[in-house]
Amino acid sequence: MKKLWHIAREAWQLAPAFRLSLLYLILLALVALALPWLPLAYGPNELDLEQIFQAPLGWGNETNKPRHWLGTDGLGRDVLANVLYGIRTAFAISLPVMVMASLIGLALGAIAGLFGNHRLRLSRSLLAALLFALLPFTYYGIYLPTMLYSQGAPYSDFLLTGTVAISLSLVFVLVSAPLFRRMSFFNRTIHFPTDELLLRIIEVQTSIPRLILILVLAAIVPPTLPALSVLLVLTFWTGTARLARAEMLRIRELPFFEAATSLGFTQRRLLVRHALPLLLGPVLVAFSFGLAGLLMLESTLSFLNIGVSTDLVSWGRMIAGIRTNTSAWWLVAIPGAMLSLTVLALQTFSYYILRFLQHKK
Amino acid sequence: MATFIFRRLLLAIPTLWFIASVIFLLSKLMPGAFGSTSLGQQEAGYYSRSDATSREHNYRQFLEATGQDLPLFYFSITSAALPDTLHRVFPERDRTFLKKLSWQYGNPMAATHFFRSLKEFEKVLSDTERLQIQQHLFSIYSHQEHAELRQALSDIAQQLPARSAITSELIVKGDTLRTDSSSYTYLLPSLQWHGSQNQYHRWIAGMLKGSLGTSLRDGRPVTIVLGEAVGNTWWLLLASIVVAALLALEMAILMIRRSGRIWRSTLLPSLFLLDSVPLFVLAMLLLVLLASPAFLQLFPVYGMGYYSTYDQNWLQQTGQWLQFMALPMLCLVLANLPYLTNQFYQAMAGVAGQDYIRTARAKGLSEHRVIRRHMLRNALLPVITLLSDYLPTLVAGAVIVETIFAIPGVGRLLIDTVLARDYPVIVGIIVIAAVFRLISHLLSDLLYALADPRIRAQVS
Numbered sequence: 156m157k158k159l160w161h162i163a164r165e166a167w168q169l170a171p172a173f174r175l176s177l178l179y180l181i182l183l184a185l186v187a188l189a190l191p192w193l194p195l196a197y198g199p200n201e202l203d204l205e206q207i208f209q210a211p212l213g214w215g216n217e218t219n220k221p222r223h224w225l226g227t228d229g230l231g232r233d234v235l236a237n238v239l240y241g242i243r244t245a246f247a248i249s250l251p252v253m254v255m256a257s258l259i260g261l262a263l264g265a266i267a268g269l270f271g272n273h274r275l276r277l278s279r280s281l282l283a284a285l286l287f288a289l290l291p292f293t294y295y296g297i298y299l300p301t302m303l304y305s306q307g308a309p310y311s312d313f314l315l316t317g318t319v320a321i322s323l324s325l326v327f328v329l330v331s332a333p334l335f336r337r338m339s340f341f342n343r344t345i346h347f348p349t350d351e352l353l354l355r356i357i358e359v360q361t362s363i364p365r366l367i368l369i370l371v372l373a374a375i376v377p378p379t380l381p382a383l384s385v386l387l388v389l390t391f392w393t394g395t396a397r398l399a400r401a402e403m404l405r406i407r408e409l410p411f412f413e414a415a416t417s418l419g420f421t422q423r424r425l426l427v428r429h430a431l432p433l434l435l436g437p438v439l440v441a442f443s444f445g446l447a448g449l450l451m452l453e454s455t456l457s458f459l460n461i462g463v464s465t466d467l468v469s470w471g472r473m474i475a476g477i478r479t480n481t482s483a484w485w486l487v488a489i490p491g492a493m494l495s496l497t498v499l500a501l502q503t504f505s506y507y508i509l510r511f512l513q514h515k516k
Numbered sequence: 517m518a519t520f521i522f523r524r525l526l527l528a529i530p531t532l533w534f535i536a537s538v539i540f541l542l543s544k545l546m547p548g549a550f551g552s553t554s555l556g557q558q559e560a561g562y563y564s565r566s567d568a569t570s571r572e573h574n575y576r577q578f579l580e581a582t583g584q585d586l587p588l589f590y591f592s593i594t595s596a597a598l599p600d601t602l603h604r605v606f607p608e609r610d611r612t613f614l615k616k617l618s619w620q621y622g623n624p625m626a627a628t629h630f631f632r633s634l635k636e637f638e639k640v641l642s643d644t645e646r647l648q649i650q651q652h653l654f655s656i657y658s659h660q661e662h663a664e665l666r667q668a669l670s671d672i673a674q675q676l677p678a679r680s681a682i683t684s685e686l687i688v689k690g691d692t693l694r695t696d697s698s699s700y701t702y703l704l705p706s707l708q709w710h711g712s713q714n715q716y717h718r719w720i721a722g723m724l725k726g727s728l729g730t731s732l733r734d735g736r737p738v739t740i741v742l743g744e745a746v747g748n749t750w751w752l753l754l755a756s757i758v759v760a761a762l763l764a765l766e767m768a769i770l771m772i773r774r775s776g777r778i779w780r781s782t783l784l785p786s787l788f789l790l791d792s793v794p795l796f797v798l799a800m801l802l803l804v805l806l807a808s809p810a811f812l813q814l815f816p817v818y819g820m821g822y823y824s825t826y827d828q829n830w831l832q833q834t835g836q837w838l839q840f841m842a843l844p845m846l847c848l849v850l851a852n853l854p855y856l857t858n859q860f861y862q863a864m865a866g867v868a869g870q871d872y873i874r875t876a877r878a879k880g881l882s883e884h885r886v887i888r889r890h891m892l893r894n895a896l897l898p899v900i901t902l903l904s905d906y907l908p909t910l911v912a913g914a915v916i917v918e919t920i921f922a923i924p925g926v927g928r929l930l931i932d933t934v935l936a937r938d939y940p941v942i943v944g945i946i947v948i949a950a951v952f953r954l955i956s957h958l959l960s961d962l963l964y965a966l967a968d969p970r971i972r973a974q975v976s
Contacts, residue, residue, distance in 0.1 A: 294593065294705050302595060302702070306619050319703065359531050362950050366912035367930065371942055374934040375542050451794040458796050459919060461934060474800055481803065482810030491797035499792035 159436055162511045173507040176500035183497065187242045196221035196233070199240040199468040203231030211485050226485045228476040238490055241470040245497070248380065249449040252387045257442050259388070260395025265434060267353040267396075268403025269426055275347040280335035281328075282345070288327035295320035353400065357393045365390050366452070373462030383462045387449065395441050402437050406430050436512045443505035447498045454494055470494050521958060528954045532947065539946050540719060543939040544588050576606055582732065583718050587710040590717065596704035599624035610635070613657055621662075621693050622701035630689040637682050649675055662694050728947065729940035733933075738944040742926070746948065749914050749925035752841060756848035757910060760856055761903065763849065768860035769887055772868060783857070791854035795913050799847045799920045807843060815843045844917045851913055852906075859902050863895040870894075896967050904960030908953050 166173045186193075197203065203220070211226040211234070225234035299316045335341040360368075369386055376382040406412055407430075415429050457463045457471030465472070470490040477486040579585045587603050594600070597619050605611040610631075618627035634656070638646075646653075652668040652675075659665050669690045673683040722729055728738035770779045793801075807815045816839060867873065868891060876890045915927030922928065926945060933941040 295703075298593075299595065299702065302619070306616060316703070359534060362531055362953050363535060363946060364908040364912040364949060364953075366915060367946070367949050370915070370930060370934050371539060371946060372542075374937055374939075374942060447792070455794060455796050455916060459916075459931060461931070471796075474797065477800060477804065481808035484804050484810070487797065487800040487804055491793070491801065494797060495793045498794070499789065502788070502792055 158432075159439065162436070162508060166507045166511050170507050172503050176503040179496065179500045180504065183242050184246075186239060187246060190239060190243060193239070195236050195239070197223070197236050199232065199236045200466060201232065201236075203227060203233070205231065207231045208480055208483050210483075211489070225489055226483075228473060228483070228486055229479050230476075232473075234473065234485060234489055237468055237473050238470070238493055240468045241473065241490060241493070242497075244467060244469050245450050245453060245494075248384065248387075248453050249446055252384050252391065253442055253446050253449055255384075255388045256391035256445065257395050257438060260392040260397075260441075261399050261434065261438055263353055263392070264396035264399025264401075265403050265426060265430060267350045268400040269407065269422065269430065270347075270349040271404075271407075272348045272350050273346045275349050276344045277347045278336075278341075278344045280332050280338075280341040282347075283335050283341055284328045284332035287331050288324040291323040291327055292320055295323060350400070353396065357397060360390070360393055366455070369452070369456070370459075370461055373456070378462055378464050380463070380467070383456070386462070387452070391445060391449065394445060395438060398437055398441050399434055402434055403430060406433050436508070440505045440509045440512070443501050443508070447501040447505075450494065450498055450501070520961070524958060524961070525954070528950075532950050532954075535950060536723070536943055536947055537716075537720075540939070540943050541588070541716065543937075543942065544715060572607065579606060582730070583715055586718070587708075587714045588716060589714055590711070591707060591709050593705050593707050595619075595702045596706040597622050597624060597702035598706075599628050600706070600708050601628070617693075619702065621697035622699055623693065623696050626689070626693040626696050630686075630693045633682075633686050633689045637679075637686050640679070640682060645676055645679075662697070665690055666694065728944040731941050732938045733936055733941075738940050741929070741941055742944050742948060745924060745926045745929045748923055749911075749918065749927060751837075752844060752848070752918075752923065752925065753907075753910055753914055755841070756845045756852070757903075757907070759845065760849045760852045764853055764856035764860050767853075767857045768864055769892075771861055772864045772887060772891070773883060787854040787857055790850065793851075795847065795851045796916050796920065798851055799844075799917055802843055802847055803920065816840055840923075844921045844923060847917050847921075848910065848913055852910065855906070856903075860895070860899060863899050864891055867891050867895045893967065897964065900960050900963045900967060904956040904963075907956040908949070911949060911952060 167177070203223070206220075206223065206227055207229055209223050209227040209231075212224065223233050223235070225238065227233055228237075295316050299320075300313060303312050303316065363371075368390055372386050373383065376386065412425070412429060415425055420429075454469060454471035454474070457467060457469040458475045460472075460475065463469070470493060473490040474487050477483050576585075585604055585606065594602075598615060599618055602611060602615060605614055614627065614631045617631060618624045621627055638653075641649075649672050652671045655664055655668045659668065669683075669687050673680070673687060676683060719729060726739070728742075730737050731741050734741075767779075767783060770776050771783060773779075805811050807813060864887075873886065873890060876886045881890075911927075914925065915930055917923070918925045918927035919931050926948065929941065930945050932938075933945070
């Protein structure tokens with residue numbers, strides 16, 4: 156943590172571009188937070204059908220309404236309000252998604268890197284019992300709750316299935332593990348191929364381009380924000396996982412880590428106290444690069460109007476408005492510029508952090 | 517080399533199977549089958565009943581023809597509170613009602629009996645009678661408490677004394693439903709075996725025979741629908757990747773030269789800037805600037821033109837194709853240029869410090885010769901893997917560009933089918949994307965062997 160802070164300070168002092176991009180990002184965050192108190196004349200979804208496709212700074216308004224400073228779109232929605240509220244939507248979707256994806260990726264990648272293919276030993280009986288217990292857990296823990304939810308059941312039913320799910324899977328494990336151990340085939344320990352498993356999962360998932368996967372899945376699930384967020388998390392964790400795994404493999408071979416291992420620390424302590432601080436830097440870089448990618452993807456999806464509802468205020472939706480009238484250049488220029496600038500700022504930020512990180516090494 | 521390629525292909529099949537199966541099963545598990553909204557609309561049928569029955573009949577025929585009335589998988593594990601013949605109940609509105617009913621009362625048998633007699637009762641009703649009791653029917657369909665059902669049934673029996681036979685039967689069924697209800701049946705699982713007569717089996721058998729099913733939208737085979745679209749996308753992708761790679765290569769060479777300082781200081785930042793513009797913004801900007809009457813109208817805006825191509829020779833055809841493809845290609849090239857140039861430049865800069873480059877320079881070779889003959893060949897190796905990894909990203913770009921410029925390719929097809937929920941075509945597109953990735957991997961292996969004689973010797 157301390158090291159990251161030093162790097163940020165050094166970059167702040169040495170690189171004006173870094174300073175500029177950080178200031179821009181802070182400004183965006185402040186505007187997004189202060190929106191309810193800003194004196195905006197129009198709401199983002201407010202229709203003004205008398206003034207459609209108004210150019211920015213247009214002088215031609217004869218009505219007594221307040222002026223649309225940055226123009227309006229095909230339904231008379233104010234561009235300024237949409238652009239400002241768009242900041243909110245963009246970060247409200249991409250920040251939590253990226254945090255979740257980074258956490259999942261970091262955990263899985265670090266574990267896979269630490270244990271490799273040979274370091275995690277499990278007895279076959281326990282593995283079989285766990286797989287066996289997965290059956291009641293899927294039924295009571297996943298299938299029944301979704302059915303109950305779709306039938307609008309009361310909370311007590313959810314509690315009931317939850318307790319049944321947990322207790323039944325526990326009973327399954329506790330009863331079946333000793334039973335399995337009686338058989339000679341299950342009475343051996345094997346190496347659990349953690350690393351191999353992670354790599355296979357990532358390979359399967361990345362064999363379809365991310366945008367196509369998201370589009371296809373968005374056709375299946377209902378177009379709501381939580382569903383879209385889950386989809387994005389599920390497709391974005393692979394990048395961080397790959398990076399964390401590679402870094403972990405490197406850290407594992409460092410002298411201090413070998414010393415810590417030979418001191419007999421538990422794997423958990425090794426992971427949390429010794430490896431995690433070194434992993435944070437690269438993961439931060441991946442986080443802000445991923446955030447930029449996520450911003451682009453979110454606006455692309457709302458531009459294509461897939462996976463999001465049409466009343467979601469977004470830069471992509473504003474840009475899509477130009478398809479009905481190609482002479483309304485401000486509909487693509489203003490939100491497009493905001494989007495590009497934000498992406499640029501995030502990329503500059505991570506570029507400098509990465510450079511100073513490598514410089515330190 | 518051949519065995520190597522064969523092994524690669526064999527390894528790719530499980531991945532392909534897994535992804536296609538997951539997408540297929542997921543798409544079937546979700547409510548809202550294709551056509552349920554357009555073909556099965558019952559609401560319009562209150563005043564034109566013959567029309568409604570014929571429509572229902574058509575919908576059922578459509579489902580039978582496409583095999584959608586079969587169970588989904590070889591076996592199914594459902595809650596014991598649900599009837600096992602649920603997948604045969606159509607339209608979807610009825611299915612949801614039966615599901616709700618049997619879940620609510622925890623007795624699938626009684627629920628099915630009641631449901632059937634309710635449907636028969638509705639069938640014999642005349643329009644005026646139906647209007648008379650419409651409110652009670654509604655409360656049967658949406659009731660929450662057991663008492664509401666009883667109330668509604670007795671009200672119906674009072675209002676239609678002429679049909680006492682069928683209403684009394686309905687009331688008896690409703691009473692059994694209420695008395696035989698049990699509240700925690702849903703906790704028990706029930707396993708059913710369906711055998712090979714299921715949707716998944718049909719689909720996978722078709723896949724093995726090379727057919728991907730038929731499109732739900734127009735009933736044409738998916739392979740034909742895809743075949744029409746794939747050509748445009750293929751040429752668009754190929755042309756833009758070749759142009760982008762060549763441009764990136766030349767720019768990297770410009771920057772790597774000793775006299776290339778000025779290029780480095782101008783090109784790198786502008787490429788960095790270009791990289792932060794999302795593809796769809798770039799495409800819309802180009803569209804507004806170069807193809808709209810408000811600014812410069814240099815290019816045709818949308819589509820591929822309506823002119824017939826029969827009486828033209830290939831040169832004219834290509835010319836016309838280029839006219840429509842120029843702007844989409846420009847978009848893809850511009851969007852991919854920053855990444856490619858940067859990678860080429862990094863690769864060449866990594867090689868530039870090597871001893872053999874210094875030797876080449878010391879021999880007195882010209883800068884041109886040093887770069888093209890000595891540096892390029894060694895720098896190309898990492899770039900080849902990179903290009904093959906990059907091709908799928910390009911496919912994603914094609915989706916956006918084709919949608920914006922209305923090019924009838926795979927990307928546009930994907931958007932259309934996603935909006936229409938035409939799952940057979942979607943699964944087909946997934947298969948194509950995965951196959952494309954496989955081909956790009958194979959291509960990179962081959963190119964690798966071409967570029968590096970050592971690998972060629974190793975493999976053979």
